[in-house]
Amino acid sequence: MSAAATTRTGPGRVLVAVYALFAVAATGRSTVQLSLKASEAPVPYTLSLVAALIYVTATVALVRGTPPWRQVAWIACTTELIGVLVVGTVSVLVTFPDATVWSDYGIGYGFVPLVLPVCGLWWLRQTSKRSTASPAADDESTSASR
DSSP: OOHHHHTTSTHHHHHHHHHHHHHHHHHHHHHHHHHHHTTTOHHHHHHHHHHHHHHHHHHHHHHHOSHHHHHHHHHHHHHHHHHHHHHHHHHHHSOOSSOOTTGGGTGGGTTHHHHHHHHHHHHHHHHHHHHHOOHHHHHHHHHHTO
8 A cells, every 4th residue: 555545545534634624714714814904913813824834735745645745744744733832832821912723722623723733643654654564574474474
């Protein structure tokens, strides 16, 4: 089974769908906020745009699934997790003029922004185990047990 197939099968389909949903939602939210009221809360709205770009990148990378794109997915999910933890912590300590996607660890989105990168990293790890198992290694272990 190739890496390209495994990131888009089984739980990977759900993961890609949730990333795509968040990519659309965060992009729409940040675009409207920055277009209509950027002066009210430029930092939170810009952080929402950054989150949107990361969601878009992760979605595309997970769909592509080739080794270079898997690397991009690892980076996007790791960056997203760090962003949620940093922005979440800062937003708990300092009151933002308006919420971001990652404020309070994604409480406005049912904590999905906190759980999503963990699921993404877990799925990338699971599929890398499958994609690195070679048929030749299976043949050798079968012939050795005979």
